[in-house]
Amino acid sequence: MNSLAASHPSPEVPVRGRPRSEAVERAIIDGTMRLLEEGVPLAELSIERIARTAGVGKATIYRRWRGKEELLVDVVRSVEPADPELPGTSLRDDLVVLLEALRRRGLANRTSAILHNAHAQMKTSPRIWNAYHNAVIAPRRRLGLEVLRRGQQEGELRADIDLELAHDIVLGPMLVRSLLHPDAELPEGLAEQLVDTLLEGLRPVSSPTG
Amino acid sequence: MNSLAASHPSPEVPVRGRPRSEAVERAIIDGTMRLLEEGVPLAELSIERIARTAGVGKATIYRRWRGKEELLVDVVRSVEPADPELPGTSLRDDLVVLLEALRRRGLANRTSAILHNAHAQMKTSPRIWNAYHNAVIAPRRRLGLEVLRRGQQEGELRADIDLELAHDIVLGPMLVRSLLHPDAELPEGLAEQLVDTLLEGLRPVSSPTG
Amino acid sequence: MNSLAASHPSPEVPVRGRPRSEAVERAIIDGTMRLLEEGVPLAELSIERIARTAGVGKATIYRRWRGKEELLVDVVRSVEPADPELPGTSLRDDLVVLLEALRRRGLANRTSAILHNAHAQMKTSPRIWNAYHNAVIAPRRRLGLEVLRRGQQEGELRADIDLELAHDIVLGPMLVRSLLHPDAELPEGLAEQLVDTLLEGLRPVSSPTG
Amino acid sequence: MNSLAASHPSPEVPVRGRPRSEAVERAIIDGTMRLLEEGVPLAELSIERIARTAGVGKATIYRRWRGKEELLVDVVRSVEPADPELPGTSLRDDLVVLLEALRRRGLANRTSAILHNAHAQMKTSPRIWNAYHNAVIAPRRRLGLEVLRRGQQEGELRADIDLELAHDIVLGPMLVRSLLHPDAELPEGLAEQLVDTLLEGLRPVSSPTG
DNA sequence: GCCTAACCGAGACGGTACGTCACGTCTTTTA
DNA sequence: TAAAAGACGTGACGTACCGTCTCGGTTAGGC
Numbered sequence: 001m002n003s004l005a006a007s008h009p010s011p012e013v014p015v016r017g018r019p020r021s022e023a024v025e026r027a028i029i030d031g032t033m034r035l036l037e038e039g040v041p042l043a044e045l046s047i048e049r050i051a052r053t054a055g056v057g058k059a060t061i062y063r064r065w066r067g068k069e070e071l072l073v074d075v076v077r078s079v080e081p082a083d084p085e086l087p088g089t090s091l092r093d094d095l096v097v098l099l100e101a102l103r104r105r106g107l108a109n110r111t112s113a114i115l116h117n118a119h120a121q122m123k124t125s126p127r128i129w130n131a132y133h134n135a136v137i138a139p140r141r142r143l144g145l146e147v148l149r150r151g152q153q154e155g156e157l158r159a160d161i162d163l164e165l166a167h168d169i170v171l172g173p174m175l176v177r178s179l180l181h182p183d184a185e186l187p188e189g190l191a192e193q194l195v196d197t198l199l200e201g202l203r204p205v206s207s208p209t210g
Numbered sequence: 211m212n213s214l215a216a217s218h219p220s221p222e223v224p225v226r227g228r229p230r231s232e233a234v235e236r237a238i239i240d241g242t243m244r245l246l247e248e249g250v251p252l253a254e255l256s257i258e259r260i261a262r263t264a265g266v267g268k269a270t271i272y273r274r275w276r277g278k279e280e281l282l283v284d285v286v287r288s289v290e291p292a293d294p295e296l297p298g299t300s301l302r303d304d305l306v307v308l309l310e311a312l313r314r315r316g317l318a319n320r321t322s323a324i325l326h327n328a329h330a331q332m333k334t335s336p337r338i339w340n341a342y343h344n345a346v347i348a349p350r351r352r353l354g355l356e357v358l359r360r361g362q363q364e365g366e367l368r369a370d371i372d373l374e375l376a377h378d379i380v381l382g383p384m385l386v387r388s389l390l391h392p393d394a395e396l397p398e399g400l401a402e403q404l405v406d407t408l409l410e411g412l413r414p415v416s417s418p419t420g
Numbered sequence: 421m422n423s424l425a426a427s428h429p430s431p432e433v434p435v436r437g438r439p440r441s442e443a444v445e446r447a448i449i450d451g452t453m454r455l456l457e458e459g460v461p462l463a464e465l466s467i468e469r470i471a472r473t474a475g476v477g478k479a480t481i482y483r484r485w486r487g488k489e490e491l492l493v494d495v496v497r498s499v500e501p502a503d504p505e506l507p508g509t510s511l512r513d514d515l516v517v518l519l520e521a522l523r524r525r526g527l528a529n530r531t532s533a534i535l536h537n538a539h540a541q542m543k544t545s546p547r548i549w550n551a552y553h554n555a556v557i558a559p560r561r562r563l564g565l566e567v568l569r570r571g572q573q574e575g576e577l578r579a580d581i582d583l584e585l586a587h588d589i590v591l592g593p594m595l596v597r598s599l600l601h602p603d604a605e606l607p608e609g610l611a612e613q614l615v616d617t618l619l620e621g622l623r624p625v626s627s628p629t630g
Numbered sequence: 631m632n633s634l635a636a637s638h639p640s641p642e643v644p645v646r647g648r649p650r651s652e653a654v655e656r657a658i659i660d661g662t663m664r665l666l667e668e669g670v671p672l673a674e675l676s677i678e679r680i681a682r683t684a685g686v687g688k689a690t691i692y693r694r695w696r697g698k699e700e701l702l703v704d705v706v707r708s709v710e711p712a713d714p715e716l717p718g719t720s721l722r723d724d725l726v727v728l729l730e731a732l733r734r735r736g737l738a739n740r741t742s743a744i745l746h747n748a749h750a751q752m753k754t755s756p757r758i759w760n761a762y763h764n765a766v767i768a769p770r771r772r773l774g775l776e777v778l779r780r781g782q783q784e785g786e787l788r789a790d791i792d793l794e795l796a797h798d799i800v801l802g803p804m805l806v807r808s809l810l811h812p813d814a815e816l817p818e819g820l821a822e823q824l825v826d827t828l829l830e831g832l833r834p835v836s837s838p839t840g
Numbered sequence: 841g842c843c844t845a846a847c848c849g850a851g852a853c854g855g856t857a858c859g860t861c862a863c864g865t866c867t868t869t870t871a
Numbered sequence: 872t873a874a875a876a877g878a879c880g881t882g883a884c885g886t887a888c889c890g891t892c893t894c895g896g897t898t899a900g901g902c
Binding site: 435436437438439441466467468469478479482487 | 887888889890891892897898899900901
């Protein structure tokens, strides 16, 4: 389950000693979440306090994670919403769904005050950031790129455009809104509006869809 | 100079006792910068260490800033590049200059490893983030909005588009690249390519400029 | 074998399940001795380390002793030299043999650096000290008292003297030397010299033996 | 004041920064004494608990002593009774006073349950034991040797006897009683009885005092 | 030849204390 | 009054052991 710690020995090696309790693992992650939900500032989130909250010894946490940051990666992962279901009817529809998921995620983080800044905290160490990037950000990006690739094949996207660039063009505005400008609005129709506006510059020159 | 601390008593009240040394203030900020440049991870940047490096008492730092985060705001401000000179010849040209400044800033932060994450660290406290936002991010955003407003007046931008939205559309992709994807490329012509692509969807429907 | 733990159920109750391994018991005591011989300070002698050294589970130790101190009692007992053979020719000769045994024990502890302070460590708990006292010190004292009682009967010792007091008078000086003053000398003829000097004040007033 | 820590810089070096509080030092030693008096077993005397009791930070203790054992040396020293006033009228009288002080000390430790075993605890480290030896034991021994030396000069003691040996002969029995046999009696006239008995074997052959 | 109970190694578990470090405040002397 | 220095109470750090508790596996009778 952990994304950084070597969670399990290779399957051939028989388990020696008392196995680690999954219930404890859940208690730690849930306890951390509870603290964040109660509004405890990230700076006051100490391992000691998490252990106290979860009713767990400190060593039990350090047995699973190397420090607060690595634990946060798993906490964030545990509340990260699942990838949205893509309709697959058209490039536009898929992108609208992706952006809408992003919008909702931004709204959730803002209102619940969770993870508002946990994401930022994780940048303090390149190692942690990589783990978070690999576990959370990269899969989303891959999904977006896949959608764009399909759209390009179907002729809904200019053939000469770099897919990475197209991805940042489509996703960037919404991300910037939800990450950098916590007081920016994220109104209901924003996803559709953005996709429609942005696809304008990305469609093939003589578009079949007009 | 400080953006958060009430640095000086009101000017009418004559200064009593020994005045604060500006040299000391510089020494503190420069010492912090030196530590960051030497690759000291942000998590190991303690007030105690900064005081040691700057050859300064801890109380002298606390007399000026309320904590590490507030000090960081001023440190970051001190190395933030000046606003770029805008040509003013056209909306496109101005936006290219703005994005090019952003690209270079991203490159600088990546190579020098300074401030790579100091920006993230400051999100730990809403108060600090606001200070940084007001001192650094907001002015840039105002400048960008001003450019777009002028472009709209000149008919280079669709009249029905929300300027805030247009701003995120134009700036978002570059920001996402430099902030979230530290290993994403920021090649030379990126600014022009982005502006040309993005303006496609933002131009007036039957544009006079083509 | 253990002096504190109720090592075995009463013999009528038939042993159920796998019996405790005596080899394991030896391995634990020998492992502890090896650590002490290697110069590991008493303060660093943890149950965990002993278990590691003996290649034994912690629970296996706790099944036999209630803690480190109780284990130490048995370790010390295992290296305590056997009671010396008494000649029985005279009070003086017996006392010389007893003191000589004490002198040699003091020398051994000093040079081998074993048990130098284990004896002291055991005073941390009255319970442990009692066990050690009963298992090691008291038998020796009983032996000494018996020698003195015989001497008194034979008229080699004043009849009006308290035997307990006489014991401390004879044994005290050598004990103090070997326990309190680790750098005090314990030269070869010390036992005889002490006995001859001390008996002076303990002989009957007009001694028949002169 | 501390016997192990380098307590004060050399007097030429002017004191820099806030000086160490003597009140704090007293609070720590007194707090430790209070705990011992309340019957807290030595094994449960942690630095953490001492700090809590004294209302003091752990670092404040570690700034003065290197650990629990070194602190104990000073605690024991602080309650060690002052050297007794010697009458100087005769060897016998001086020795009686010395032994009487020892007897009373043994009684005090037994009844108050203080220092009963602190003395033993300090043997865990040779360094600590040396400090305790130098600060407490050695001065007492020097005093006893001085008394014996004077007695020898005055002809009250055999000229051929080694003073160190004589010291152990006279002091040993009482020490053994009070240290090793906690339940041995220390009745009122014990000091005089011991001195009178022991001097028997130590007087010059044809004694002037008869 | 099973059955069953206790033993055994390993190591997880909730705790407590370790000794260090930084926090932000305070008390010195010196300027 | 500022400034360097450093003591102070507080509290978190990450580690080590404590003594207890599961695990899978072993080793003896008793059936």
